[in-house]
Amino acid sequence: xxxxxxxxxxxxxxxxxxxxxxxxxxxxxxxxxxxxxxxxxxxxxxxxxxxxxxxxxxxxxxxxxxxxxxxxxxxxxxxxxxxxxxxxxxxxxxxxxxxxxxxxxxxxxxxxxxxxxxxxxxxxxxxxxxxxxxxxxxxxxxxxxxxxxxxxxxxxxxxxxxxxxxxxxxxxxxxxxxxxxxxxxxxxxxxxxxxxxxxxxxxxxxxxxxxxxxxxxxxxxxxxxxxxxxxxxxxxxxxxxxxxxxxxxxxxxxxxxxxxxxxxxxxxxxxxxxxxxxxxxxxxxxxxxxxxxxxxxxxxxxxxxxxxxxxxxxxxxxxxxxxxxxxxxxxxxxxxxxxxxxxxxxxxxxxxxxxxxxxxxxxxxxxx
Numbered sequence: 396x397x398x399x400x401x402x403x404x405x406x407x408x409x410x411x412x413x414x415x416x417x418x419x420x421x422x423x424x425x426x427x428x429x430x431x432x433x434x435x436x437x438x439x440x441x442x443x444x445x446x447x448x449x450x451x452x453x454x455x456x457x458x459x460x461x462x463x464x465x466x467x468x469x470x471x472x473x474x475x476x477x478x479x480x481x482x483x484x485x486x487x488x489x490x491x492x493x494x495x496x497x498x499x500x501x502x503x504x505x506x507x508x509x510x511x512x513x514x515x516x517x518x519x520x521x522x523x524x525x526x527x528x529x530x531x532x533x534x535x536x537x538x539x540x541x542x543x544x545x546x547x548x549x550x551x552x553x554x555x556x557x558x559x560x561x562x563x564x565x566x567x568x569x570x571x572x573x574x575x576x577x578x579x580x581x582x583x584x585x586x587x588x589x590x591x592x593x594x595x596x597x598x599x600x601x602x603x604x605x606x607x608x609x610x611x612x613x614x615x616x617x618x619x620x621x622x623x624x625x626x627x628x629x630x631x632x633x634x635x636x637x638x639x640x641x642x643x644x645x646x647x648x649x650x651x652x653x654x655x656x657x658x659x660x661x662x663x664x665x666x667x668x669x670x671x672x673x674x675x676x677x678x679x680x681x682x683x684x685x686x687x688x689x690x691x692x693x694x695x696x697x698x699x700x701x702x703x704x705x706x707x708x709x710x711x712x713x714x715x716x717x718x719x720x721x722x723x724x725x726x727x728x729x730x731x732x733x734x735x736x737x738x739x740x741x742x743x744x745x746x747x748x749x750x751x752x753x754x755x756x757x758x759x760x761x762x763x
Contacts, residue, residue, distance in 0.1 A: 504537045683730065
């Protein structure tokens with residue numbers, strides 16, 4: 396069955412919808428990708444693998460050390476949505492503020508300046524306002540740090556001066572680079588069956604001569620726990636809320652595109668995927684090695700292989716996903732074939748599975 400989205404509504408910044416007719420791994424893959432794999436423009440202030448620290452603190456006489464200020468800087472969302480069209484590598488952030496007053500002042504995103512490295516010109520304030528906007532609720536800019544005033548002729552007021560390049564990152568690299576403040580799902584409750592189950596429980600309580608207050612107390616407890624175990628099969632209620640850079644629907648579409656592109660890449664390089672003989676008594680067992688992929692892609696592939704080639708076509712006897720250690724940059728999908736046709740037949744099955752995943756997420760994307 397094709398995936399379907401129902402009750403797509405948005406209220407108070409939260410996008411709600413129900414995703415039906417898909418396995419839980421498909422729904423969970425969508426959630427995990429929306430949380431961790433959406434690229435956004437960021438300030439990279441710490442080294443990560445082969446990526447360098449893009450910030451330089453020249454003066455810092457505040458009460459915060461450089462590392463705390465770097466962490467605060469990376470947490471600031473950058474409202475640039477066209478990450479492919481905006482030449483972020485040509486721009487640098489500058490900030491230079493000194494407290495010359497007799498009171499405490501705050502350095503905010505209003506004090507940030509964005510300079511084009513090639514021309515040496517600063518972008519207009521109107522454009523900067525779009526990149527670092529005011530908070531919709533408070534109508535204030537994001538506070539970065541505070542500067543204390545001069546306390547004597549010998550001790551100047553506090554000062555901070557730094558620069559930082561713009562870069563691309565996502566939440567998988569660092570949780571500071573997230574694009575969602577909420578992205579959750581749960582099984583869709585089956586209201587009819589819940590009411591039927593409670594009617595039976597209520598009859599039991601009445602037969603035990605419980606008072607109305609006791610029955611109401613037990614009902615509230617039952618609805619809070621046991622009732623949530625009664626749900627519709629293959630139906631999931633989603634809630635997602637952006638931090639503000641991208642719209643909620645854009646995040647879901649992008650998450651679908653990320654998954655689709657990964658499986659398109661797997662399909663294009665299917666001959667390069669390492670398939671090893673599994674350490675099993677059954678000679679038809681194979682381990683499919685997924686380089687640089689983990690639970691998200693692995694469980695999606697496992698789900699599609701199981702639903703089509705185990706449940707329907709009976710071409711495999713077993714399929715399971717395994718990642719030996721969280722720090723590993725690879726994972727395995729183990730498959731036991733129903734015949735002795737071997738690796739060539741397994742690659743054909745894989746190619747069909749990749750196509751199925753691409754179709755599923757393409758159909759989901761079209762409904763946003």
